[in-house]
Amino acid sequence: MGELVDRVDEEDLVVGVVERAEAIERGWLHRVATTVCRDPRGRILVHRRPDGISRFPGQYNWLIGGAAGAGESYEEAAARELSEELGVFGVPVRQVFTFLCRGEISPYWLGVHEAVVRGVIVPDPTEIDWYGWFGEGELLEAVGRGEFVSDGVEALRRYLAA
Template sequence: MGELVEHVDEHDHVLGIVERDEAVRENRPHRIATTICRDRAGRILVVRRAETLSRFPGHYDVMVGGAVDVGESYEEAAARELSEELGVRVPVRFLFKFLCRRGISPVWFGVHEAVVTEPLVPDPGEIAWRGWLSVAEVCGVVDQWLFVPGGREALRRYLRSGSGG
């Protein structure tokens, strides 16, 4: 059996439990917890996804994250994913959520922010490259580089919200 996720409606209310691959295949909205990482200087972490990933291989993103497990909160999932993908345990702060229809299927993104002060230990099965970019640098490459569509939309919402200072 594959990874189980909660199938949710247009208002992020749980309708049932399905395998994630089925949710994607049948365009059933489900939840993804993500985090935009900043360093002490305010730079944003940009990652390039590993080429071996089934979803958006080799694409750049400003979000680190993954599916919210059944019964898990967005915040719990965001903290877990940071640990799994970047090898860091830092507090995450929930910012906003939105229904994203760009990409492989509709998903509710729960977007968080974290200030990372410890060294990153990225999982090479998830992250092929990473770099800290200023807000201006990220804005300069987001439409030039091959970005995950949801990450591009989340970045714009993040900057408009005033969080991206």
């Protein structure tokens, strides 16, 4: 059995539990939790996805995250993804907003969080090929070059407006 997620409706209310692959295949709404990682100077972590990865290979992103598991809150999923993808544990995440994202692969509810990351980062090489810290201006300039995960570009617009 694959990864189980909560299937949700247009109001982000749980209507069942399904496999994530089925939710994507059928276009069913589910939840994805992401985190904007800032360093103590306020810079934002930007990373490149490996070329061999199934979703958005070789593209850049400014969000760390993934699907929220069945019964898992956005905040729990965001903290779990930080530990899995960056090797960062015990960092508090603060939810900034959620929105219904009409994603490139499938639609989903996206929870965007923030966390200040101090200390050593140990990225999972199957998820992150490269990373660096960008100021907001540098990030906007990089996004303008068009090499970023498309779903993250919409989230960035909303994040900077929040």
